[in-house]
Each structure stands twice: as C-alpha cells, then as structure tokens.
Amino acid sequence: MxxxxxxxxxxxxxxxxxxxxxxxxxxxxxxxxxxxxxxxxxxxxxxxxxxxxxxxxxxxxxxxxxxxxxxxxxxxxxxxxxxxLRGEVAGDVVIGTVIDPDTLRLGSFLGALLAYFPKVQARLQHGISGWVLERVRAGDIDGGFYIGQVLDPDVSSFSMRTLQYVVVAPPEWSERMQQADWAAVAAMPWIGTPAHSSQHRLVRTMFAERGLSVTPVIEADQEASMVSLVRTGVGLATMRQDLAIEAQLRGEVFIWPDTVQDCPLSFIFKNTRRDDVLVAACRKALAEVWPSEGHSV
Structure with a gap:
C-alpha cells in the first residue's frame, strides 16, 4: 500500500x-x-x-x-x-491566505521560511477565513491565515496581531449616522459578505449582542468592491480601520464614530500537525516576522 x-x-x-x-x-x-x-x-x-x-x-x-x-x-x-534525522526539512507546504499580503507580512514570512528552510516549496491558495478553516480541518492545506476567534477544538493557532474594524457609510449619510443608534443602524441597508467570512461573523456577533440583526441588500467578497458600493450609496459595511481612514480621507466613506471592533489575526493548523516539520517551519518563520506579537495557543 x-x-x-x-x-x-x-x-x-x-x-x-x-x-x-x-x-x-x-x-x-x-x-x-x-x-x-x-x-x-x-x-x-x-x-x-x-x-x-x-x-x-x-x-x-x-x-x-x-x-x-x-x-x-x-x-x-x-x-x-x-x-x-538527516538534518533537512524539505517538501511542499500549502498555505491559505486571506486579505492583502502587506497586512499578513506575507513577503517577509515567505522570505524567512525560505531563508531557514531552502528545500521547502511554499504554495499559496487565496480565499476567505471560513474557507481556510475548512481546508485546514480537512487536511487539504497545511495551514493558513485566519481572521477571528478560533473556536474549533481541533485547530491550533499562532496569534499575530489584532485588527480593528469599523462601520462605514456613504459620505452623504454623515449627518444621519452621527444621530443614529444601534437599532437605527441595523435597520439601514447593508452590504453583506459571504457566510464563512470574518466580516460576516463580526457583523452578526456585534448586532446579536444587542439583540439586533441586519438585512443585506447585496453581497460582496472583496474590500475594494465594498468601498465602491458604500461610496455610491448602496449601504453600510464593516471595514478594516486603516483602510476606512484612508477611504474617508479620500471622501469615499464616513466612519460611524466609536464603533471599533477588535478581530484577531492568526495562523491556524490542525492540532495533530503541531509537531509536523513543515508546520513547525512555518511557525518558526512567523516568529521571525512577528517576534513580539506572535504566540501559539
């Protein structure tokens, strides 16, 4: 066999x-x-x-x-x-990625991985956080980047940093948004995201905590598309704070005040793969790139 x-x-x-x-x-x-x-x-x-x-x-x-x-x-x-035992780590490692490479420090991570382990060949597959979690659990990929709390007992994580998300609205809605409470904001039209995405979970959770829910009028899976839809007045959305600030400076969105939501960014892998040499190689490279922030849980 x-x-x-x-x-x-x-x-x-x-x-x-x-x-x-x-x-x-x-x-x-x-x-x-x-x-x-x-x-x-x-x-x-x-x-x-x-x-x-x-x-x-x-x-x-x-x-x-x-x-x-x-x-x-x-x-x-x-x-x-x-x-x-032979003193070498070699093989293909398949890594799931999300959002943009700069936020992940992807280039630095791959550079460190290849510097420490030149015989390791990394292959990247891009998706959303829920997709990465499913592929890790199924064993289809060795590990991947994930946004949100890792609640699966069979999955371990290497914590990298905390991202902040805010609620953004079309710029012409600024006066309306400044006067709005959570119930009013929940009743407004929203731009939805795929069910397995980190933003979908974030929106659902922050409104559920207040006994509320939102009804999307359209779905988008990329932040660039969401900026365009918000700018043209389609509805509200959540957005990473750094991107939202830049968009607001360009006059494309209005940030609803005092609504920053924290969301952890981590690298995930199956518990049974913790001591796998390829996963361990990824963790070593991540520790090089995220020396003070990163830790395994």
Missing part, C-alpha cells in the same frame, strides 16, 4: 468526485481512478460506489476511512522524522 494511494482515497472520499480530487492532487482523472482501483484490489473490498452525482463511500470504505487517515498521518510523521 502506497502513501499516494491513501492520499488519493482520502481526497476522493472528502470531495466525492474524481475530477475535483484530480484537480486538488494535480493528477489526471485516469490516474486517480487507477490508484483507487489498485487500492481496492490490495485491500480486497470495494471502497466507492460510482453514482451519477459522484463517488460515494461504501460501508467498507466508511469503516476504513479513519484508519486511512491515521495510517497516512503516521507515515508522514515517519518521513518527517527521517528528514529531521
């Missing part, structure tokens, strides 16, 4: 589709099918049922899934330990 066969089995099981698994593994679909067939022949049971909607685990496949996860983890631990 080969490591790559186990990795392929787990990818197909999680994604439920050969094509999507092939894309994630950077293989062709026939290669994925061949590996699954070879694994089924070796273990002597059918692992998947081929259905029009995709690949569904058989009862035998469901029973073997957690064992495959554990076996792959143990095999990777063995290989990683062997690398340490």
């Amino acid at each position: 080969e490591i790559y066969q186990l990795r392929t089995f787990l990818a197909v099981a999680r994604l439920g589709h050969l094509t999507r698994a092939a894309e994630q593994l950077h293989l062709t679909q026939p290669a994925v099918s061949k590996q699954i067939k070879a694994l089924e022949q070796e273990v002597g049971v059918l692992l998947f049922e081929r259905q029009p909607t995709g690949m569904v685990l058989t009862s035998e496949g469901r029973a073997l899934f957690p064992l495959a996860e554990r076996t792959l983890f143990d095999a990777m631990e063995l290989l990683n330990h062997a690398r340490v």
Whole structure:
C-alpha cells in the first residue's frame, strides 16, 4: 500500500468526485481512478460506489476511512522524522491566505521560511477565513491565515496581531449616522459578505449582542468592491480601520464614530500537525516576522 494511494482515497472520499480530487492532487482523472482501483484490489473490498452525482463511500470504505487517515498521518510523521534525522526539512507546504499580503507580512514570512528552510516549496491558495478553516480541518492545506476567534477544538493557532474594524457609510449619510443608534443602524441597508467570512461573523456577533440583526441588500467578497458600493450609496459595511481612514480621507466613506471592533489575526493548523516539520517551519518563520506579537495557543 502506497502513501499516494491513501492520499488519493482520502481526497476522493472528502470531495466525492474524481475530477475535483484530480484537480486538488494535480493528477489526471485516469490516474486517480487507477490508484483507487489498485487500492481496492490490495485491500480486497470495494471502497466507492460510482453514482451519477459522484463517488460515494461504501460501508467498507466508511469503516476504513479513519484508519486511512491515521495510517497516512503516521507515515508522514515517519518521513518527517527521517528528514529531521538527516538534518533537512524539505517538501511542499500549502498555505491559505486571506486579505492583502502587506497586512499578513506575507513577503517577509515567505522570505524567512525560505531563508531557514531552502528545500521547502511554499504554495499559496487565496480565499476567505471560513474557507481556510475548512481546508485546514480537512487536511487539504497545511495551514493558513485566519481572521477571528478560533473556536474549533481541533485547530491550533499562532496569534499575530489584532485588527480593528469599523462601520462605514456613504459620505452623504454623515449627518444621519452621527444621530443614529444601534437599532437605527441595523435597520439601514447593508452590504453583506459571504457566510464563512470574518466580516460576516463580526457583523452578526456585534448586532446579536444587542439583540439586533441586519438585512443585506447585496453581497460582496472583496474590500475594494465594498468601498465602491458604500461610496455610491448602496449601504453600510464593516471595514478594516486603516483602510476606512484612508477611504474617508479620500471622501469615499464616513466612519460611524466609536464603533471599533477588535478581530484577531492568526495562523491556524490542525492540532495533530503541531509537531509536523513543515508546520513547525512555518511557525518558526512567523516568529521571525512577528517576534513580539506572535504566540501559539
């Protein structure tokens, strides 16, 4: 039984589709099918049922899934330990990113990573915080940047800094906003964000704490788009304070006074990967870039 066969089995099981698994593994679909067939022949049971909607685990496949996860983890631990014994850390590390590179100090982080570990190849995948958390939990990426409180008991974090968010409105609403209370602001039109985004959670939480909720009139997933929508009078939004101040100086938004909301920025990884050499390499590089702010929890 080969490591790559186990990795392929787990990818197909999680994604439920050969094509999507092939894309994630950077293989062709026939290669994925061949590996699954070879694994089924070796273990002597059918692992998947081929259905029009995709690949569904058989009862035998469901029973073997957690064992495959554990076996792959143990095999990777063995290989990683062997690398340490040889005095080298090498391999591909897949990192999820969010927001803009400057806020993450992404360039400095990658520079430190490659300086300490020149045989490590970093690959970046960009998304929103909820997407990063899902991919970390599924084992599809090694770690990633995350905005918000990390509440998942299976996920650890390396704290980097605290971001501040404020409520912004169209500039022509300034007089109206200065007189508004939380209930009035909740009743105004809002620009929503994707359900798994940090801003969605932030808005939902800060209004829920006051027994209120908002109703978005449109959804946007990038801060540049949100600035444009606020500027043209579509509605309110939350925005990072540094970006909001710049936008207000340009006359594009009005910041609702006294509404700063703190939101932690961290690097997250699965608890079971804490001692993985590639995750440890990322943590060492992060500690170099965030020497006073960063710490693991």
